[in-house]
Amino acid sequence: MTVKQALGLQHVRLGTYYVVNLPDADDFDFWRERARALVQCEVPPDRIAWVEPGGSGDLFSHGERRMPVPPADARPVRANRRFVQLARNAALHSDTERFALLYRLLWRLQANPRIMEDKADLDVRRIEELDKNVRRDSHKMHAFVRFRLVESDPDALGEEAGEHYVAWFEPEHHILRANAGFFMRRFSNMRWSILTPRGSLHWDGSIMSEGPPAQRSDAPGGDPMEDLWRKYYASIFNPARLKVGAMLKEMPKKYWKNMPEASLIPDLIAGAQNREAAMVEKGALEFEERPDTLEGIDRAIHACRKCPIGALDNNAVMGEGPRDAALMIVGEQPGDNEDLQGRPFVGPAGQLLDVHLEKAGIDRRTAYLTNAVKHFKYVQRGKRRLHQNPGAKEIDTCRWWIEGERAIVQPKLVLAMGASAARSVLGRTVSISKVRGKPIPLEDGSELWVTVHPSYLLRLEGPAREEQARLFDADLAAVKVRLGEVRG
């Protein structure tokens, strides 16, 4: 060692300009080693050019490429864990100034070991920003790499002949190598390759190898599974909740070109308004206001076509009785007579009901009588209109109206006659034999009593009819008693 060199160790010659060529764009360890030596030799940040492969090295052709050797008694270089963590990640950024920034921070850390805590410092903010960008790019790589299955080499034997999954991805930063582990851990029993413009990775199920930069045309162009995936993507999207901004924020357009589903996006967006309108139209009925008077409901049911019954040639039949009746009696639907006269319970079943009500001591005129379904459902047989039972869906649809009537009349007791009537109050089908004769509390504080429909009695004959008539009377009698109690 010459004297001159020995002197040089002590004091850096003023004006020396160092050029450090990095072997790889993501070689943090190489940077760290050089940076440590340079700090120990007290080379200030503005005297170093960090040049990555492919960088413009000739700009610094006059720079010193040989590293200074730190003095034996040089102080150890200090850096806290937070810095090392951030620096390791920030070094993967594509910003050409990153290594200079890292060095500047390392340099400043020697004088002020707590500088990383000062979040308002410009250098600290910048390294955090780089770190964030790199983490985001890595995260997007985990998310947006799309493997395609390719036919393997037909001559290959054994495992090699198995399926090979190949992806093309364009990372923004030098993150490929750093993320090899993620894909290896996730797809460890699969043969896969990830090709990028910055290099490629190949995993064969046990060994990871690195390859040169690739081109898009090196990767396969499609996979039959993509049709299913696109179908899924289009179906899981709810057009009534279009939020394009939120999507773009998380899935920027630059990634779209390598994601098979992204080609659907413009059409999905463009079609959303129509799909949504169609959905709304199909479920349109809830958009109108329900009238809050009985007269209003009467008018509205005449115009109602919410279910197919309303489209038959018939008349809507409104409930009838005092607006403040304590008892509401609900039947199934108007029959032929009711439809013609426009009043509930005027046909044979209604007449039978009158007889039994009288027997029970209930004055029909004090009750509000109505039906679960407001229109007459029938099939035409020659000149006759044959009664048909309404379906569950029709009852549920028409429930809209009877709920309106209940809300206005606010009866203390509701007597539902028959399964349809019970469903229109409860929203579900119950077995009459199980629930008859005892009250079912309703959410508005009133009570539901369930019995059979009088038309059921009309269909029976002999002893069976007598037996059922007796039970029907018993139900009505119980309602009468309860009515007395709730009226107080």
Place this chain on the structure above:
Amino acid sequence: MSSQSVLQKLEILADAAKYDASCASSGTAKRNSMGGKGIGSTEGMGICHAYAPDGRCISLLKILLTNHCVFDCHYCVNRKSSNVARARFTPQEVVDLTLAFYRRNYIEGLFLSSGIVKSSNHTMEQLVEVARILREEHDFRGYIHLKTIPEADPEIVHQAGLYADRISINVELPTDSGLTRLAPDKSAAQIEGAMGKVKADLVEAKDARKRFKHAPRFAPAGQSTQMIVGADAATDSDIVGKASRLYDSFKLRRVYYSALSPIPDASAVLPLKRPPLIREHRLYQSDWLMRFYGYKPAEVMQATEADGNLPLDIDPKLAWALKFREQFPVDVNCASKEQLLRVPGLGVKAVGKILASRRHRTLRLDDVARLTLSITKVRPFICTVDWRPVLLTDRADLRSLLAPKTEQLELFVA
């Protein structure tokens, strides 16, 4: 029906799942496929593999095993009386689809739910079977979320927890009366009973693992639930109250809110006006306030307006601050962490940065501006060495100054 292709079934059964709010795949045990026979890994944080134009993330293959259903819940597009197209996957078909998608890196795993066919037990068994095939026959180590059927036998639900990362049981509606009215086949007691059972299983499995390293894991990502917002008359106050009771009683990881969405073939019993989407967002924000900002449920309720709902034009934190102006301004240079967390516009991260930085310098308004997203929002509520907002906090029109100027674009201003 068997003539339906997988493509057609997928269309129907993914479409039927699109109203489900939850999609998260995070918070489970860390594992990977090294040393196994299959594929799959979970690394704590879930990955969103794509985003749909509705802004929601796609992380799991979210489908129904079938949308046939013997129940008749009015808010549900799959209810028995609805006229939607029906389809049914076999368990094996779901398994194949999950693996094929997973291998291509489209998804993190599976979120499987189902309409109720035959019986609750039968349906639950089918769900469990899918998870069993994935785990046992394919050594699949990705994420599995099973939506359980509260009416099913607890033993089968327990099985589900042994295979799944997360299990969820929907409470459906925030009020019991809403449930009685809109989901006549369901019962609140049954739902909460099932949640209680799952919680007990979670606790027991955790204890067992403390004692035996190889005790089986039970739903390591815990249980969650979903509530439909806007189908019944419940106010935001009711909803927040219900959610916090659920968090407390059942140790839930998350309560998801799903604004009642227009569904084809809607039931006539549903309300007149749909809730605006922003309402759902406000509820999530209030959830955050409780989970990360130290607000008590009662405090979130204080932020509601006279009708019991959170304001739609401003976020709940700002709403609270405007009601409790005497608590402001907060001095960023000496306030406690708790106080800083109450400042509108300061997030958890920004508060962390302020606390770290003020050990090194006395913060000026400019410094705070650098550490936050928008200083305009924060300024009226803080003071620094060079800033005191006395006038601004007293201004009666503060709310209108801070509320966003343009109306939120709503598709459903019915």
